[in-house]
Amino acid sequence: xxxxxxxxxxxxxxxxxxxxxxxxxxxxxxxxxxxxxxxxxxxxxxxxxxxxxxxxxxxxxxxxxxxxxxxxxxxxxxxxxxxxxxxxxxxxxxxxxxxxxxxxxxxxxxxxxxxxxxxxxxxxxxxxxxxxxxxxxxxxxxxxxxxxxxxxxxxxxxxxxxxxxxxxxxxxxxxxxxxxxxxxxxxxxxxxxxxxxxxxxxxxxxxxxxxxxxxxxxxxxxxxxxxxxxxxxxxxxxxxxxxxxxxxxxxxxxxxxxxxxxxxxxxxxxxxxxxxxxxxxxxxxxxxxxxxxxxxxxxxxxxxxxxxxxxxxxxxxxxxxxxxxxxxxxxxxxxxxxxxxxxxxxxxxxxxxxxxxxxxxxxxxxxxxxxxxxxxxxxxxxxxxxxxxxxxxxxxxxxxxxxxxxxxxxxxxxxxxxxxxxxxxxxxxxxxxxxxxxxxxxxxxxxxxxxxxxxxxxxxxxxxxxxxxxxxxxxxxxxxxxxxxxxxxxxxxxxxxxxxxxxxxxxxxxxxxxxxxxxxxxxxxxxxxxxxxxxxxxxxxxxxxxxxxxxxxxxxxxxxxxxxxxxxxxxxxxxxxxxxxxxxxxxxxxxxxxxxxxxxxxxxxxxxxxxxxxxxxxxxxxxxxxxxxxxxxxxxxxxxxxxxxxxxxxxxxxxxxxxxxxx
Numbered sequence: 001x002x003x004x005x006x007x008x009x010x011x012x013x014x015x016x017x018x019x020x021x022x023x024x025x026x027x028x029x030x031x032x033x034x035x036x037x038x039x040x041x042x043x044x045x046x047x048x049x050x051x052x053x054x055x056x057x058x059x060x061x062x063x064x065x066x067x068x069x070x071x072x073x074x075x076x077x078x079x080x081x082x083x084x085x086x087x088x089x090x091x092x093x094x095x096x097x098x099x100x101x102x103x104x105x106x107x108x109x110x111x112x113x114x115x116x117x118x119x120x121x122x123x124x125x126x127x128x129x130x131x132x133x134x135x136x137x138x139x140x141x142x143x144x145x146x147x148x149x150x151x152x153x154x155x156x157x158x159x160x161x162x163x164x165x166x167x168x169x170x171x172x173x174x175x176x177x178x179x180x181x182x183x184x185x186x187x188x189x190x191x192x193x194x195x196x197x198x199x200x201x202x203x204x205x206x207x208x209x210x211x212x213x214x215x216x217x218x219x220x221x222x223x224x225x226x227x228x229x230x231x232x233x234x235x236x237x238x239x240x241x242x243x244x245x246x247x248x249x250x251x252x253x254x255x256x257x258x259x260x261x262x263x264x265x266x267x268x269x270x271x272x273x274x275x276x277x278x279x280x281x282x283x284x285x286x287x288x289x290x291x292x293x294x295x296x297x298x299x300x301x302x303x304x305x306x307x308x309x310x311x312x313x314x315x316x317x318x319x320x321x322x323x324x325x326x327x328x329x330x331x332x333x334x335x336x337x338x339x340x341x342x343x344x345x346x347x348x349x350x351x352x353x354x355x356x357x358x359x360x361x362x363x364x365x366x367x368x369x370x371x372x373x374x375x376x377x378x379x380x381x382x383x384x385x386x387x388x389x390x391x392x393x394x395x396x397x398x399x400x401x402x403x404x405x406x407x408x409x410x411x412x413x414x415x416x417x418x419x420x421x422x423x424x425x426x427x428x429x430x431x432x433x434x435x436x437x438x439x440x441x442x443x444x445x446x447x448x449x450x451x452x453x454x455x456x457x458x459x460x461x462x463x464x465x466x467x468x469x470x471x472x473x474x475x476x477x478x479x480x481x482x483x484x485x486x487x488x489x490x491x492x493x494x495x496x497x498x499x500x501x502x503x504x505x506x507x508x509x510x511x512x513x514x515x516x517x518x519x520x521x522x523x524x525x526x527x528x529x530x531x532x533x534x535x536x537x538x539x540x541x542x543x544x545x546x547x548x549x550x551x552x553x554x555x556x557x558x559x560x561x562x563x564x565x566x567x568x569x570x571x572x573x574x575x576x577x578x579x580x581x582x583x584x585x586x587x588x589x590x591x592x593x594x595x596x597x598x599x600x601x602x603x604x605x606x607x608x609x610x611x612x613x614x615x616x617x618x619x620x621x622x623x624x625x626x627x628x629x630x631x632x633x634x635x636x637x638x639x640x641x642x643x644x645x646x647x648x649x650x651x652x653x654x655x656x657x658x659x660x661x662x663x
């Protein structure tokens with residue numbers, strides 16, 4: 001369509017990231033959040049919206065500089081609730097309520113000595129189930145400076161986690177009951193020293209289900225189970241599941257309050273490749289497996305009013321809801337796309353969904369048809385010309401069929417061989433799917449094709465496909481990635497003389513492994529990557545994966561494996577010749593920046609063009625809009641310089657600071 005334009009970095013602040021759809025008890029209304037980047041204050045801000053089920057009457061409910069999350073309707077339909085850090089009688093994250101008839105929000109909770117991690121209304125709307133965790137450092141008193149920080153004293157096996165930081169011995173979250181009339185707050189169970197998660201009320205209000213790990217040392221296992229407890233303070237919990245692996249996720253009660261749907265995971269050995277299995281447990285502890293032969297990972301179960309069981313299914317480049325039964329999974333959305341959240345209430349199903357050329361929005365799912373309810377991005381999309389994404393398949397050199405996605409640059413014509421970026425997803429147990437990806441559109445707008453390959457280790461192709469790389473990192477994945485590139489070259493799209501590679505997290509790790517294996521790439525960008533597992537033992541959050549997949553490094557046979565998997569660093573002089581940009585955040589405990597620092601130092605010593613960009617205060621996933629924009633600018637500059645060979649700096653020229661305005 002004439003008059004449209006390509007996407008730009010300025011659009012980052014215009015994109016509305018829609019999430020948390022919630023249905024009112026009668027199904028007549030839908031709450032959802034819309035988050036946008038605020039360039040001026042350099043943060044993201046979420047606001048609350050509400051729309052009728054028929055799609056009319058869309059209204060923004062919250063404003064201001066303090067965001068909201070976790071929206072809900074009270075079961076009696078009188079109130080709308082959400083979590084916010086807005087100023088009130090108590091500081092920090094608290095539950096706030098709005099009267100459905102209008103007016104200002106009131107602070108409902110006043111938790112001061114613990115952090116609020118979640119909440120749920122009781123079916124009679126008289127109590128809240130709160131998920132609380134002891135505070136790290138107390139808030140400073142009004143008008144007084146904060147107290148000097150104290151040292152971390154740690155005596156836990158799993159002692160660090162991204163975003164949470166160092167884990168104290170008492171850093172366990174527990175469930176509490178808050179009586180809204182008396183404001184009395186009491187602990188739900190008698191258990192101590194364990195985490196209680198995913199609390200969910202039974203529809204009749206008698207029971208609360210949750211997941212917890214009660215092993216002697218929970219830090220040394222992933223053995224969470226589903227528990228049930230009477231909805232009374234100081235009750236003794238009953239364990240319902242006994243499988244040695246992670247049981248839990250979002251818990252969904254059947255309408256008759258007799259069964260709980262959940263996800264069952266594999267044993268700790270398959271920590272990084274776990275494929276969640278649908279399961280239902282009765283109050284007597286009998287476990288039932290709906291769609292037992294389904295070989296795909298599932299999440300977010302819910303029961304419909306007709307007691308049909310619906311899960312989200314991750315399946316070969318798409319994420320969709322499906323009704324599960326003995327016959328398998330009945331897919332409810334035929335079109336390729338990515339559903340990220342779902343809720344079933346009052347005979348209605350609501351989802352958030354995106355596809356290759358549409359940013360995520362809230363949709364009503366009626367039978368197998370979608371009807372759009374939110375319109376946060378309609379105006380922006382009406383301005384843009386976006387590139388479609390297509391499926392392709394390749395054969396790896398060992399004969400394995402591998403599936404991927406290809407996005408061609410805007411204006412591409414048959415016969416054009418174009419600069420192409422192999423952009424690798426993280427996980428490894430994730431997948432590239434038909435959801436909106438800003439970087440695909442950004443690169444397409446600047447003349448690049450992008451290849452996404454769901455290498456072995458990815459989700460969406462079954463448990464055996466996911467676990468194929470167990471204790472063999474940087475081998476089969478690299479074979480599959482290179483096979484995908486070969487296929488797109490053969491298709492006549494990718495110019496073999498202008499290839500680039502990049503990724504974040506395990507995508508950064510695979511960038512390092514791939515450039516240490518094959519020298520065809522003109523430019524590489526490794527974000528939050530690593531190439532020396534031995535140096536990460538005890539330094540990141542994956543101690544259990546090291547123990548169970550690679551083994552402890554002081555045993556000789558295990559040490560050989562650690563050294564084998566460290567070939568990019570230990571054989572850098574023989575292998576590493578691609579100009580590479582390394583990136584990471586200083587607060588990343590998932591993949592600490594030491595991995596990028598080590599390879600940057602190696603390439604610097606070898607006089608291979610390289611650069612290290614360190615983002616202060618950023619976790620594994622960036623939160624600061626200015627840094628997110630900066631990262632895109634640096635990606636494009638590096639690729640333009642080394643892949644396209646343009647006469648432009650490999651590092652963006654820093655803009656001069658604005659002079660202060662005259663008064």
